[in-house]
Amino acid sequence: MKRIKTDICVIGAGSGGLSVAAGAVQMGAQVVLLEGHKMGGDCLNYGCVPSKALIAAAKHAHAMGSGAPFGVAPVDPEVNFAKAKDHVASVIAHIAPVDSQERFESLGCTVIREYGRFISPTEVQAGETVIEARRFVIATGSGPFVPPIPGIEDTPHYTNETIFDLRERPEHLIIIGGGPIGMEMAQAHRRLGCEVTVIEGAKAMGKDDPELAAVVLDTLRAEGVTIVEGQQAARVSGTEGAIKVETDGATYEGTHLLMAVGRKVNLDKLDLERGNVAHDRAVKLDDRLRSVSNKRVYAVGDCAGGLQFTHVAGYHAGIIVRSCVLGLWWAKASTRHIPWATYTDPELAHVGLSEAQAREEHGANIEIVRFPYEENDRALAEGKTKGLIKVLVVRGRPVGASIVGAHAGELIGMWAMAIANKQKMSAIAGTVLPYPTLGEINKRAAGAYFSPRLFENPTVKTVVGLVQKYLP
Known part of the structure; x- marks a missing residue:
């Protein structure tokens, strides 16, 4: 049996585990990375990447039959389903080298292509190798949950x-x-x-x-x-x-x-009891993403419970690198500023509190502003008028935003930044954006918040009247 001592042992080479490993090793930590299946995990091989590639193929097919409003005669597309899947495979293959064993070994990681399991609170075994580490990061992700439906x-x-x-x-x-x-x-x-x-x-x-x-x-x-x-x-x-x-x-x-x-979190192979790692459906953690029962152990992404998104795993990785590598023990995780999107057409994206959550937390202090896509010039030009933005505001600050419409997943970024940095609606309203863009929908929504304060306020009208009367 071979033994290795290291600073950080990352169990799982999905998006979260790879981010931890890459950040830690490039900052000078010794890192062992374990992966018993495919490098890149679910996102690259079965989730975000292949699904968006298939959605892109489907959009091309749909466009062939929906051009009549633009003077383009619709035709029935001839879909070669196998070639659509070839496109999916080619996208995966193009991205795969970034997540590959060879790349991470070139960065300085020790990569072991075996599943890891705890054999003690300070040791993990992967195949014929025992790894003793100062810190362990569980990043095994999740897999599809198939309920026990009869048959x-x-x-x-x-x-x-x-x-x-x-x-x-x-x-x-x-x-x-x-x-x-x-x-x-x-x-x-x-x-x-x-x-x-x-x-x-x-x-x-x-x-x-x-x-x-x-x-x-x-x-x-x-x-x-x-x-x-x-x-x-x-x-x-x-x-x-x-x-x-x-x-x-x-x-x-x-x-x-x-x-x-x-989804079901992948914990079955880890022997968490032998590692003194408390868990239920996910690893039980404090707000630093550290195990409540074994202070050597951290978890990222789906294993941490909560939101199951690739970008959350990446965010968690940043928290852990700051804590484990740089010693910034006060680095803590939050979910208030985490956006997500569903890539249907139209897309649907959200960040922060929902309307129900906001009303429960802030009561009558909540103001809701909306702006429709159909009043955006770029949306009109492209025939993408189906959709709206809905922003929840408390005392001048956005606490939640939802967008349905073309490129909602891109547009939500401005609100994610505003909420993460506790910016006011005035920061959005004061941003100058190129015309015509869909991004103006965000600015117009902020404008909708200020409009009644400016145009329906008798005090403002009085001040304007005095200025116009007496200003030289």
């Missing part, structure tokens, strides 16, 4: 880890789960020529602002996606090409089944 074990089904390997176009894809993954895949497959039925036990996109989520759902329905809400899948059966999903209210038949009901 599921005997029925062929896909998850986000397998759907991108499917090279023959499904005639009729049934998706169980109406969250972000389910809705993104529903629209992409519909635009690529599949019939699609989404079955959701509660409300589709139920974690998003209902006013803005309705814009997305209405669009998907208009494009031909069948969305069934309030019906739990009670039983599944069938074979590839002949799938049946039974709910309390009806039976739905299709050719392929995609499970998209949530």
